[in-house]
Amino acid sequence: MKRFPPLLLLAGPGILFILVTLILPLAAIFMFSFWRTESYELYADWNLDNYRTLMREPAYLVFLLRSGLGALATSLICLIYAWPVAYFIARHGGRYRLLLVLLLAAPFFTGVILRIAALQGILGPGGLINMALGILGFQPIAALMYTQTAATIGHVYLFIPFMVTAIYLSLVNFNFDLLETAKVNGAGPLRAFIEVTWPLNWIGTAIGIVLVFIPCLASAVTPRFLGGPRATSFGMSLGQQFGETGTWALGSAMGVVLFLASLAVLALMGLTVNLKRSGFTGMGTR
C-alpha cells in the first residue's frame, strides 16, 4: 500500500498556512502593482506606471529615505543601549536571568496604541516631562513631541526588547572563559570585546538589527501619533493608499518596494554573518 511520506504529512499544514497567509497575498500585491486604479476602481491594465511614479516622484523617495534613516537611527540607538543590558543579564544575571529577560517583555502585556498613548502622556506639550520643567521654571521642550525625534524615541521604546533579547540569546551561548584566555594573552577588556565577544556574538546582533530595522522601515502607527506633520513615513503613505485615497495599485507597488528593501537588508545582514566563526550550530555542518 502506497503511503504518504510522513514528512509531507507533518509539513503539509505549515506549507498550506504559509501559502495562504504569505505567498498568496504577496502574489496578489505583486499582481496589483502592475494594474491601475481610477476613482477607487482597480483595472487590470498591465503597466509599469506605478513603479515609474515611485521612481520619478520625489515625494515617495523622501518617504522611503525618511523611513530608512529613522530605522537606521533607531537600530543604532537600540544597539548601543541593548548590548550593555544584554551583557549584564547574561554575565551577572545568575538565576534571575530568565526573569530579567521576561521583564523586558513587560511592555508587550499592553497593546501598541496604549504604549504610544503613554508616551504621549510623557512627551506631549502638557505631558509629564514638560509639566515638570514648567514647575521647575524651565521652558518646555517643543522637540519632544510631534517631531521626527519623538517618532524615533517611540520606535526605540517599542523595539528595544527585540534587540536585547536577540543579543542576550547569543550571549547565553557564549563561552565567557574565552575572555580569560584573551586576558592571559595580553588583551585588554576593549580589545577582548572587539576581537572576541563582538565577532562571536555578531549573529545575535545581526538578528537584533534585522528585527528592529525592518518593522521600523514599515512603521506607520508610531510616526502617525508621535511624528507630527513633518514625519510622514513610507508606511503611513502606503497605508493611506489602501484606505483613504483608494489608490490600491500604487499602494501595491509601494508594498513590493518595501518588501524588496526588507529583503535587501536581510541579505546584507546575512552576508556579514560568518556562521562558523559565530559559533552557530543550527546548520548541522560543523
Next chain:
Amino acid sequence: MPMMTERKFSRRCLLKAGTVGALGSLVLGRPGPFISRAEAATPTLRLLMWQPYAIKETIAAFEEKFKAKFAPTFFDGNSEAFNKLKVGGTKDFDMVMADGFWPRLYFRQGLTKALDYGKLTNMSGVFADFHPDKFKLLADEEGKNNVAAPNCWGGYGITVNTAMIAKEDIGSIELLLNSKYAGHFSTNSRFEENIALMGILAATKLGTKDGARPDGKPFNPYNLTDDELAETKRLLIEQKKLLLTRYQDYDALERLMRAKTVWAAPEFAESYRKLTVLKKEGKVDFDVEHVLKPKEGGLGWVDTWMVSAEADSERTELAHAWINMFLEKDNYVRVVRSTGYGGVVDIRSLMSEDEIALYFQNRSAEASQLHMFDQPSSPEKWERIWSDVEAS
C-alpha cells in the same frame, strides 16, 4: 472483529468520513448536523458605520424591541467605507453610512438600494431643510428614488480660542496661514478635507470661484482645476510650516486646545462643543468660537443611513426600523448629546437654550450654504498632491 475495528478507525477511513462530512456541511450550508446558526433565530443587522453613532442605550433598546442583534463595523472616512463595499462586495453589510454626495455615488454604483420613506414615520420630526425635496442629495440625480435618510449634520468649520486669536483674524480660512500664530494650528490628517478647504481659499485667491467653471456647474471644492490644485498645494505646503501636528482624533484635539497649545483648528465642531461645555462648567478659562462658514465658503456634511443592495427583505425591514427608531425624538436627544453633532430632528422642545445653540437647532438652513462633502474629482491626482505636501 479486530479487523473490523482496524478498518473502522484507520486513518484513510477517518479522512474519508471527514471529507464527506465537510463536503456535506458545505452543501447544506451549515456547520454540522446538530448545530444551527444563531442568526437563524436572532436576525442580525450588520452596519458599516461611524463609531459615534453606536450609542449603547439606543442599540440596547433596538435589540430589545426587535429581538435582533446589532453588529457594527466602524470606518473613518467616506472613501474607506466605499472602498470596502466596492472591493469586498455588499454581502457583508446590510447598512452603510455616508455623507455629502456619497449616497448618490453608492446608489449609482449599485451598492445600495432605495429607501421606503413610508416606513420612516419619524421623518415627520426632521427639519424641512433635511427632506429630499429640499436637501436634494438624499435622492438620486433624477429625484425618483430616496437613496438615504438624514442623520446628523455639521460643517468642517474652524474652532478658535478667542483668547489667543485676534478678533479681526477670525472668520476667514486665511487664519490657518497666519504666521503670527505659527506652531499653534492643527488640522486633521485626512487628505480630502485638507485639500477641499484649502481649495476654496485657492479658488478665491485665483478669482475662479465665482466665474464660469470648465464643467459648467457651480464651484465645487472637490472638482478643482489643475491651476486651483497647484495653488492649493502651494498653500498647504505654506500651512504645514505653521502646524503643530495633524490631530488623529477629537480627544487629541480637545487636549491640545485645552492645554492652549493649539489655538485654531478646522474640525467637525466636536471639540468646540466639548470646550464650550467645559467653559460653562468653569473647567477652562477661555472662550471658543466655531466659524461654520468662513467668508470664502465652507465645507458641510449631512450624515445619512443607507441600505445595502444585497440586504434581504428581513434585514431591509430591520434597517428601516433602525433608522426610524434613531430619528425618534427622545432617542435623538441622546444622539446629539452623545455625538455632539448638529441635529436634523427638531428637538428644541426637549432642550435648553444653550443646547439649542450648541447643536445648531436654529441653523438648519445654513446646511444648504455649505459645499457638501464629495468624492474628489481624481483621487489619484489628489493623492499625488497630498504626498507632495506631506513630503515637503
